[in-house]
Amino acid sequence: MKAIDLRSDTVTHPTPAMREAMYRAEVGDDVYREDPTVNRLEQMAAQRLGKEAALFVVSGTMANLVALLTHCGRGDEVILGDRSHTYMFEQGGMAALGGITPWPIPNQPDGTLRPEDIAGAIRGDNVHFPRTRLLCLENTHNMCNGAPLTAEYTAQVASLIHGRGLRVHLDGARIFNAAAALGVDARELVREADSVMFCLSKGLCAPVGSLLCGDADFIAEARRARKIIGGGMRQAGILAAAGIVALEQMTGRVAEDHARAKRLAEGLAQIPGIAVTPPASNILYFQLTDETTKTQEEIVSGLAERGILLLGRLEGRFRAVTHYWIDDAGVEKTIQAMRAIM
Ligand SMILES: *Cc1c(COP(=O)(O)O)cnc(C)c1O
Numbered sequence: 001m002k003a004i005d006l007r008s009d010t011v012t013h014p015t016p017a018m019r020e021a022m023y024r025a026e027v028g029d030d031v032y033r034e035d036p037t038v039n040r041l042e043q044m045a046a047q048r049l050g051k052e053a054a055l056f057v058v059s060g061t062m063a064n065l066v067a068l069l070t071h072c073g074r075g076d077e078v079i080l081g082d083r084s085h086t087y088m089f090e091q092g093g094m095a096a097l098g099g100i101t102p103w104p105i106p107n108q109p110d111g112t113l114r115p116e117d118i119a120g121a122i123r124g125d126n127v128h129f130p131r132t133r134l135l136c137l138e139n140t141h142n143m144c145n146g147a148p149l150t151a152e153y154t155a156q157v158a159s160l161i162h163g164r165g166l167r168v169h170l171d172g173a174r175i176f177n178a179a180a181a182l183g184v185d186a187r188e189l190v191r192e193a194d195s196v197m198f199c200l201s202k203g204l205c206a207p208v209g210s211l212l213c214g215d216a217d218f219i220a221e222a223r224r225a226r227k228i229i230g231g232g233m234r235q236a237g238i239l240a241a242a243g244i245v246a247l248e249q250m251t252g253r254v255a256e257d258h259a260r261a262k263r264l265a266e267g268l269a270q271i272p273g274i275a276v277t278p279p280a281s282n283i284l285y286f287q288l289t290d291e292t293t294k295t296q297e298e299i300v301s302g303l304a305e306r307g308i309l310l311l312g313r314l315e316g317r318f319r320a321v322t323h324y325w326i327d328d329a330g331v332e333k334t335i336q337a338m339r340a341i342m
Helices: 016-024 036-049 060-071 093-098 115-121 151-163 175-182 186-190 216-228 237-269 296-305 328-341
Strands: 053-057 076-081 101-105 131-138 167-171 195-199 210-214 274-277 283-288 317-321
Touching: 016 237, 036 053, 036 186, 036 195, 036 210, 036 237, 053 060, 053 216, 053 237, 060 093, 060 131, 060 167, 060 195, 060 210, 060 216, 093 101, 101 115, 115 151, 131 151, 151 167, 151 186, 175 186, 175 195, 175 237, 210 216, 237 274, 237 283, 237 317, 237 328, 296 317, 296 328
Parallel strands: 076 101, 076 131, 131 167, 167 195
Antiparallel strands: 053 210, 195 210, 274 283, 283 317
């Protein structure tokens, strides 16, 4: 029996079409820019996000790090959300490897940063201070209920930042989920960002990879930053081939995952002892209430015995993420299992 794996959308295996494309991929040495499949993926990604150029990297973490190393020098400062992936889950790579200081400001429950908090964190010219260089946003926001940031919000904040001569980087790991949740083209959500990254390896099902997009000069510099951290790849077309299939076949279907997250939320909300936060995209958070004496451990292990995996997360919350390999039957089975355990 195959597990119903709701831990993350990173657990998605490549589709049969991806494996076929990987098998047939034309390849070359990508450090010499001679891999035609990587070149094609980078062009497609840039075009899909309305940017001049793109760079294929191994992970979302690497894409964010390369972006930060490109925008900032040693001693520079970055403003970002205190619940952002870059601040919480990337080992402080900007500081560890780049000598860049983070200034975390509060993420609101909808994933936004308040413009007044951003303005308050921009440093003045003073010999005691680091120099503010960059603002990072996250769309959709992983820890904030998978909430999408609107194009209007991003433009408003970008205009504040650009007005102060600074830049905006967007962690768009799930930017196509944001586009589907808001019913807009992804280009509109990233138009005002100076750089944006998205992941192929999450809901889009590709086995490996993320793309960093921006203008041509920025991407040329980012290519150097990728190389210095050991991210130059050779016949990477094997991986890029799956990414091309992801862009061609998978970005248009993620709304199905959002509908299933919603159905799962509705089903779980009927069970006494569970409090559900209505999901904004494919990420569903819920928690136990005082009505139950069950522990988080009992729930996680009870589900695992029934072939269902999810994360018992930080702060007493559970996280379930829907994706390509979770069908309607998997959702119903999860609701029934939870009812039985409770
Ligand atoms: C997953 C994720 C990343 C990092 O991607 P990896 O490929 O796991 O390194 C960055 N930002 C957000 C919002 C993510 O969800």
